Amino acid sequence: MRSKESEVDRDHIADNPVHDFRSLIEEPPSDIPDINEKLVLRNGDQIAVVGGGPSGSFFSYFTLKMARMIGLDIKITIFEPKNFLAKGPAGCNHCGGVISELMVQSLAVEGINIPTSVVQRGINSYQLYTERGDVHIETPAHEKTIASVYRSGGPKDLTIQEKDSFDNFLLQAAVREGAEHVPQTVDRVLLEDGKPILYSGDEVLTRADLVVGAFGVNGRKTPTFEGMDFGYKSPTVTRTAITEIALDPEYISEKFGNSIHLFLLPIKNIKFAAIIPKTSYVNLCMLGKKLDRVRVNEFLAHPKVRQLFPEDELEKLSCMCLPIMNIGAPARPYTDRVVMIGDAGSTRLYKDGIGAAYFMGKSAAKTVVMNGVGEKHFRENYLPDYRSLITDNRFGSFLFLFTDLVRKYKFLTSAMVRVVKRESENHKDEEKILSSILWDMFTGNERYKEVFKRAIRPELIVKMTTSTIRQILRI
Secondary structure, three states: OOOHHHHHHHHHHHHOOOOOHHHHHHOOOOOOOOHHHHOOOOOOOEEEEEOOOHHHHHHHHHHHHHHHHOOOOOEEEEEOOOOOOOOHHHOOOOOOOEEOHHHHHHHHHOOOOOOOOOEEEEEOEEEEEEOOEEEEEEOOOOOOOEEEEOOOOOOOOOOOOOOOOHHHHHHHHHHHOOOEEEOOOOOEEEEEOOEEEEEEOOEEEEEOOEEEEOOOOOOOOOOEOHHHOOOOOOOEEEEEEEEEEEOOHHHHHHHOOOEEEEEEOOOOOEEEEEEEEOOOEEEEEEEEOOOOHHHHHHHHOOHHHHOOOOOOHHHOOOEEEOOEEEEEOOOOOEEOOEEEOHHHOOOOOOOOHHHHHHHHHHHHHHHHHHOOOOHHHHHHHHHHHHHHHHHHHHHHHHHHHHHHHHHHOHHHHHHHHHHHHHHHHOOOOOOOHHHHHHHHHHHOOOOHHHHHHHHOOHHHHHHHHHHHHHHHHHO
């Protein structure tokens, strides 16, 4: 029985008008077309983007800008059924809504300035809570350059529209560049006569010269690309819990301030949790196993967490969901006229999904405009960036393994807290290595590989080893 690969190879050979392989080697006929020459964008070509979240919007924005620079006239249609201005699940993209310093700066360089109407609160520090003490970690630049935002219109019981949706802001930026937004669901993509065809039920939506998979992993119905048979499989995922808690705005400013409150507590099945202050809500994000409403309530009942909230305010959780998160990229993110980006492809481990959407959206845009839309073009130009994110996540997994150990073992927790406190008390120009590591890990402000390099510096290893030995001797 022949494999599918052999069938594909034989079909390709059968379609080739030259059957004498020796003649191909000795003297290739001049009339054989280069298949990659056909797989380039031309004036009037149609690009279909499946998903209008950050990755789809970034791709569309950059593709249209780059195409205009070289005089290429193309059309981009973004298929996104969700209304990002709607409150609650109808408009939600299921994430905490934190934009890193690096992302804010990168967008500003691109001419995308996040307006104050989108930013819920500027963040300038982290407050880290552990069983062996708490530490305050400030941004190295001492500026409120991290932004907390809503990815939708806000929690379902929000009575007044306080701020605009970040995702809607990005989508409208792409529309202003010339993209068309069609609020319709794509449920499958098939290949017919060498071109992708997008369907919604039995209805043909469009025939495209390129289709970009920019959908998330939390959609009710993820579009299928099985009919194209190029080996794409959905990414590996893990469970998270997102909860919005309504509080008085003055109380939020007084108790939570401009800090993200991060918890590394030895609670079973909870890897870590963060409380992100916004305007009249705080957002609780949890990562772990077997997460449900019971686990969320158990976490909120912990004394370290309970102390942050007023009496009886936790009886009513305003909005809660249990979304999944991409933690493993598919091996085959592209083929001729198809490419996967964002959560449908590779993203950053646990942090800075918006930054990853920007990075991969721009990489895909550069490839299709400057190189082409064939498998070879994606392999040579897009795949290196795709793999770099996967490689970087491996360094991230080692770093989070360390935080897991710190969370579980009290002597390691005490050692870490002691080192960070000593760094914060040191007013000299001495580098605050561990503080900067924790800052960049939890903000997503730096590549995991660069953070890992700092984590294995001899001076930090000496500090942590010395502090750990002292804590063990005290036990």
